[in-house]
Amino acid sequence: MFNCEYENDYRKAFPFWDKLTDSDRELLCRYTVHKNYPRGMNIHGGDGECTGAIVVKSGCVRAYMLSEEGREITLYRLYPGDICMLSASCVIKAITFDVMVDADTDCDCFILNGKTFSEVAERNLYVKNFALETAVGRFSDVMWVMQQILFMSFDRRLAIFLTDELAKNDGDTVKLTNEQIAKYMGSAREVVSRMMKYFTTEGIVERTRDGVKILDKAKLRSLT
DSSP states (O other): OOOOTTHHHHHHHOTTGGGSOHHHHHHHHHTEEEEEEOTTOEEEOSSOOOOOEEEEEESOEEEEEEOTTOOEEEEEEEOTTOEEOTTOTTTSTTOOSOOEEEESSSEEEEEEOHHHHHHHHHHOHHHHHHHHHHHHHHHHHHHHHHHHHHHSOHHHHHHHHHHHHHHHSSSSEEOOOHHHHHHHHTSOHHHHHHHHHHHHHTTSEEEOSSSEEESOHHHHHHHO
16 A cells, blocks of 8 residues: 555645545655755746645745846745645646745745646546635735735735734734835835834834834724
């Protein structure tokens, strides 16, 4: 019997796992590569290739778009147990735009071969539905980012960003520099610095060695 070292992780990540035949489970395991990525390393994008489904085991990865001028717009970040399907254009043919995926921290990922995943999805409706639902969820994240960029004032965008970041961590500090915040928000560091200075004068935040300390959470939320 084929021994799959990814069995436990895939059972948690893929709700369709028990709906697969033994041969398909073996196939997905056989065509999976376990990779370690240092912070900042590119995982997918830039060459037009179908990397496949990226399953995050540990750490954080960032999906973003890159303009011709080199400006980055962060679309979403993925954490342990999350799956990126926008890197699998050979699975979902409607993906025609180039998404970059980088390691946002040191991370472990399972890279499931796109063509193999596509083959299994073609003969298993549960797999195909999962791929489409996951992609739709990510498209929703992308549209939320675009909505903020196109229609929201920057003070509101920054307040939403800081509130969301605070919710991911314990404590009252967002451990990011202005440059990192600008990269995640698809803005310029100078714009972030000016708005952060305004938030400081309003008593909402203060800069510390660790990052941005939130002094008045209620006032920050009121801006969102």
